[in-house]
Amino acid sequence: MIGIAEPKRRGCDGVADRDLFFFSFGILMLSMFLGMLLMFLGALPLPMATAHMLAHDKLGAAFRVREWWEAAARNWLGYGISLVHRGRTAMVLIPAITMPYYSLSSVVSSPFVAPPIGFYPLVVSAATFVNIPGKASCCWEP
Numbered sequence: 001m002i003g004i005a006e007p008k009r010r011g012c013d014g015v016a017d018r019d020l021f022f023f024s025f026g027i028l029m030l031s032m033f034l035g036m037l038l039m040f041l042g043a044l045p046l047p048m049a050t051a052h053m054l055a056h057d058k059l060g061a062a063f064r065v066r067e068w069w070e071a072a073a074r075n076w077l078g079y080g081i082s083l084v085h086r087g088r089t090a091m092v093l094i095p096a097i098t099m100p101y102y103s104l105s106s107v108v109s110s111p112f113v114a115p116p117i118g119f120y121p122l123v124v125s126a127a128t129f130v131n132i133p134g135k136a137s138c139c140w141e142p
Contacts, residue, residue, distance in 0.1 A: 047082040048072045051126035082125045089121040 045065075052061045052068035061067070072079045097114045100106035 043086075044083070046122065047086060047126050048079060050122055051082075054123065054126060085125040086122060089125070093118060093121065 045068075048068040048071065049062040052064065052071070053059060055061070097110070097117060100110045100113075
């Protein structure tokens with residue numbers, strides 16, 4: 001974009017600059033679309049993986065997809081409610097987490113405070129709405 005704002009050089013018609021701008025803008029839009037798509041696809045299994053990790057008290061349990069996929073199939077309503085709950089909580093927490101970055105004194109502490117604040121609602125929604133067989137839960141069973 002800086003190339004478009006520069007004054008015209010002698011002997012150059014500006015076609016190469018314009019083409020470069022549109023090409024780079026297209027790459028930017030494509031990469032933003034792919035990034036948002038991958039974030040959405042990554043967020044779908046997160047409640048079940050977190051619930052499975054909490055139920056078995058091991059980090060490796062979150063990566064056993066066959067086990068928690070069966071639990072998600074049995075309890076699709078709790079899984080859906082967990083996704084909605086997490087999305088609504090994120091709508092509230094994202095401004096609350098980014099607001100301290102406007103203050104110079106809070107910029108230092110924000111990277112240490114924001115991850116636990118963002119992780120806590122995920123744990124609460126997973127423990128509340130997702131039912132893992134053999135573990136207590138307050139979820140509905142469809």
